[in-house]
Amino acid sequence: MSANPVKVNKDNATATKPLSKAALAMMQKSESNYHGTAEQREADLESTAVLDKERERAKGGKGAKLLPMELIDPSPFQPRQRGSAGFSDNEIASLAEAIAKQGFGLLNAIIVRPSTRAEGRFELIAGERRVRAFRLLNRAEIPAIVKEMDDQDAAAAALVDNEERVQLTQYEIAHSFKRYEECFPGTPAAEIARRFHQDIRLVYRCEYFWKLPSEVLDLLDKNPALLQASYAEKFSLLCDKHPQGETFVIEALKQVNDGLNDSDPEKEKFTLSHAKKQVERQIKGVERKPPAPKVSLFVDGVDKPVASMTRSKRNITLSLDRIVDPARFEKWLQENLKGALLELAYEKQGT
Template sequence: MKSNDFPGNKRNRTMVGLRQPEPIPGANSSVVRRSTARADMLKNAGINNEATPEDVPTIKPLEGEWLSGKSALSDIPVANIVQSKYQPRMVFDEKAIDELATSIQAIGLGKPILVRPLPEGKYELIGGERRWRSVKLLGWTTIQALVREMSDGVAMLLALTDNNQEDLSDYELGRSYHRILENGEEQSQRALARRLGVNVSTVSRCLSLMQLSEKIRSLLDTNPTLITGNYAKRFLEFSKTHLELVETTVISMAKDGVQQEAALRHIEKAIAAATKFPASAKVTGIGFEGLGKLKIVGSRVEFKCMKGINPELLSQHFEKLLRSLDPAKVVESSD
């Protein structure tokens, strides 16, 4: 019996299970779909589906570039801007300001300044003081600014982060870090470092400068690059025992341009010279039964108490003796 599957079989058969191809959509099908989608969109927007394209209202841009409910980008009068007490930068390089003014004059202001509104149409400058100084130099009457309402704590942080894009000294950073922590905006150095996106060791190193004496910090106020965070610890260690020497040395650094390494070497040598006795220094000792031994080393007089003797009580007797003593009787003879 001949198989019906034989290739030579001329019988017309439809193969069972094969899907018939979908008809090719007509040229107007996509138009219909777009029209339907557009009609649905207009319906959802509350616009009559029968409206023509000319009837659809045009969406206009907002007046001003509003960035949030409490921020706006606009041109404000340069004369209405006041400097912020939270500005971390303490010294402004006039030459750098001139160069920035030249750049702004040539290509325009690349980044708006950051301000917060004050009463009577004034604005507090939070970020961009170098740009503000430059446009004042150019004689501009207005400047583009991001006007943003913010608390004092946020103003501190934003003033610091804005200036982080431009080099700040370790002392300037340390002052700002200290202010933020004192204000309670952040509770720890680690939390502050995390919020600013810096290493906690950087925060700690810069804060160490704030532990220097008031006299040294007053010098850093006018010359913030005088001492860096990397050397602050060594200056602090020497200050614990030889504060006057350290302060005198830092004054010479500011006056004569002495570098940190040279200053620290000078301090080390001065301390060594003050505590080292000459090999030829005469050393004598006198024993006092029941009390201890009196020792003379060069120009120093030492007394070593015996066991059981109260040094404080003994020193009181020494004090009475010395107060009753006529200095003329112990002056070295010139003969």
């Protein structure tokens, strides 16, 4: 008499996975050869199934195999690799501790593809944090699933994997777009949006990051959350509005960054909105035309100016002191100014 398969929980729509060869062999034992009650036999079968699941889990899931760590190369499409803020030591240490406590290793295997640069090696697609944690634990092997994947799919998969596990900043997403465009020049924005599962408006706005001054990009490398793509657009336009725009933007964003690093809760934060308004005021201030210089006119025997004169591009303004009679001065101008103007006009025509 053959044993019944492992019992299926009727309250659960999902049946138990097929048993291992050892479990099936046990099922084929007759009752005369099995020394134990029916309940014990059923418990043994269930224990075998659990052990099989744990062994599969230790390998990182179905379809995974153990790969030597030394054969895995980093992904060129990793969104978080640029700048010191990509992966924090605390973040990796915490993950390593969690993996060590599990006893069986990873719950999810990393994903790699055969390297296009070196035979026998693999390029990481998804699982950068897990690889770093395994290296921290000095593990020689890591559970991995090997997939055939072209560069376009590999780039998109790296971004999707990061977004599922950590909240990427828009600056980090912009780096993924940029690397993709560098690898595949001429790719339309709509195609990039489709492959990366992003709004096409974000694709366009992320371009403004690369129009910001290099000093601002240095700040973003250290703190990718400093500003979003919408503010990258606003500050980029302010940089172009005036020759001193870049200087004002750099100063303002440094103030924002300093405020983010300041742990004093009582201190009012200098926000991006404050920075934008400050730059706008500064640009407006330098755009105002300086007042025309004033020239004071003196005459012999009088110790103070009898008139002052200012000149703009094509206008001359004359202001008289109270000691000068305006009517007599006007008459004098009419009598003497005509000849002088006529002479100047002839000189200009002659040149």
